[in-house]
Amino acid sequence: MPFRFHPGPKDAETRARRGTLETPHGRVETPAFMPVGTRASVTGLTPADVREAGAEIILGNTYHLLLRPGPEAFRTLGGIHRFMRWDGPVLTDSGGFQIFSLSHDRVITEAGARFRSYVDGRPQLLTPESSIAMQTAIGSDVMMVLDVCLPSTAEAPEIRAAMERTHRWALRSLAARTNPEQALFAIVQGGLDPALRAASAGFLTQHPFDGFAIGGLAVGDTRDERGDVVARAAELLPPDRPRYLMGVGTPPDLLEAIGHGVDMFDCILPTTLAWQGTAFTSTGRVRLTRTEHRLSELPLDAACACETCRGWSRAYLHHLFKCREPLGPRLVSVHNLRHYLDLMRGARAAIEAGRYGAYQRERLEALDRHEHDRSARPPGRRRLPEAPASPGAPAAAAPPEGARFHLVVTSLGAPAVRDAESGEVMHPVIGPAVEAERLYVAQSRLRERLAEPGPPLVLLDVGLGAGANALAALRAAA
Ligand SMILES: [Zn+2]
Numbered sequence: 001m002p003f004r005f006h007p008g009p010k011d012a013e014t015r016a017r018r019g020t021l022e023t024p025h026g027r028v029e030t031p032a033f034m035p036v037g038t039r040a041s042v043t044g045l046t047p048a049d050v051r052e053a054g055a056e057i058i059l060g061n062t063y064h065l066l067l068r069p070g071p072e073a074f075r076t077l078g079g080i081h082r083f084m085r086w087d088g089p090v091l092t093d094s095g096g097f098q099i100f101s102l103s104h105d106r107v108i109t110e111a112g113a114r115f116r117s118y119v120d121g122r123p124q125l126l127t128p129e130s131s132i133a134m135q136t137a138i139g140s141d142v143m144m145v146l147d148v149c150l151p152s153t154a155e156a157p158e159i160r161a162a163m164e165r166t167h168r169w170a171l172r173s174l175a176a177r178t179n180p181e182q183a184l185f186a187i188v189q190g191g192l193d194p195a196l197r198a199a200s201a202g203f204l205t206q207h208p209f210d211g212f213a214i215g216g217l218a219v220g221d222t223r224d225e226r227g228d229v230v231a232r233a234a235e236l237l238p239p240d241r242p243r244y245l246m247g248v249g250t251p252p253d254l255l256e257a258i259g260h261g262v263d264m265f266d267c268i269l270p271t272t273l274a275w276q277g278t279a280f281t282s283t284g285r286v287r288l289t290r291t292e293h294r295l296s297e298l299p300l301d302a303a304c305a306c307e308t309c310r311g312w313s314r315a316y317l318h319h320l321f322k323c324r325e326p327l328g329p330r331l332v333s334v335h336n337l338r339h340y341l342d343l344m345r346g347a348r349a350a351i352e353a354g355r356y357g358a359y360q361r362e363r364l365e366a367l368d369r370h371e372h373d374r375s376a377r378p379p380g381r382r383r384l385p386e387a388p389a390s391p392g393a394p395a396a397a398a399p400p401e402g403a404r405f406h407l408v409v410t411s412l413g414a415p416a417v418r419d420a421e422s423g424e425v426m427h428p429v430i431g432p433a434v435e436a437e438r439l440y441v442a443q444s445r446l447r448e449r450l451a452e453p454g455p456p457l458v459l460l461d462v463g464l465g466a467g468a469n470a471l472a473a474l475r476a477a478a
Pocket of ligand 1: 300301304305306307308309310334335336338
């Protein structure tokens, strides 16, 4: 059965819509969430667990599967479905995102991306053609074109150049497709610039792609910026083709994007955060490692019917995380996936009933303020003590009128920068120079590594807090 998309009923108030994907491995009701099975495994879960949670399609990462087990394994063993025993549809990304965000030793040219394998150190070349060949070997139902990924906050000329190369690569990917049963989606780029996004959608929709993704978001942008881009981009995409928002996001992100007419989503958050002990629940995030759950007989989420919520108390889950028992992440992964997939199920029912707008508002209100209040303090960040603890230490200067960042003094007398909006303090205890030296230079054995022959030192992370770390690395290298 070749790939087809059947658009379904639309919501009365918003642009949300129902739909059905038909693929060689079965149907997918949209809006759909795709659990991420990076290395042909949704970490810690069997395909039966993933199916039980309500998933109809999963995502695999071409970059990781290319390096291990490699194309030969898939060609010999008959593709990803047989290999991992998942008989439903699979979408594979092209590997572009990982190459651009994870690989430190890479060169991008018009031909493609050269990088070194993290598995065996051997040089690799990923081109639009080789990405399609790998996705063909994997045997996914939906393939993605190789695109050029930049932070959405990059400079305009860079974003334009990346977008234009993405377009050329999309056409090369289309020409390289050999199996017409495998759908191919193009990726709309263009950063946060509405004109570039419109140019990208305008160019790509003239070509016979089976669907269109909105890429390059959730890489440095805020939720409002993301929402604007998604709303505009979705409007420019043809109604008879599925729309896929790549790598975004939290439950509120999903609720908003569905309202803009997006059909497909993937995100690592429900599985990644499960391994850190964080659960998504109907009333917001629950951090199971916190002591408050030590004696709690409550289920993780009283509104959830998953195996975890039916079977075990928060106290037991807290205990598993405290003991680092692998059952803990597994049980929370089961719940988190079910939570995301129930959210999608609810959205589909609400669209059919013509009341998606009301559903969206109800769900957003019920979620923890932390999830959608951008002024809330980020998790795990310590607040600076309000007054200096040691006598004689200079007091924190009052922030100038309207200034977001200002200098303060920590309890140990070290200088630090405070973000007035979030309350976050950069290098809150011992000062940036000492902290960077101890945490980033000493722990990473940077001096020893620099003494050995190797590739040049490249510093990528130079945000406000990380600037001090970069300076410490440069001092170590000098
Ligand atoms: Zn549950």
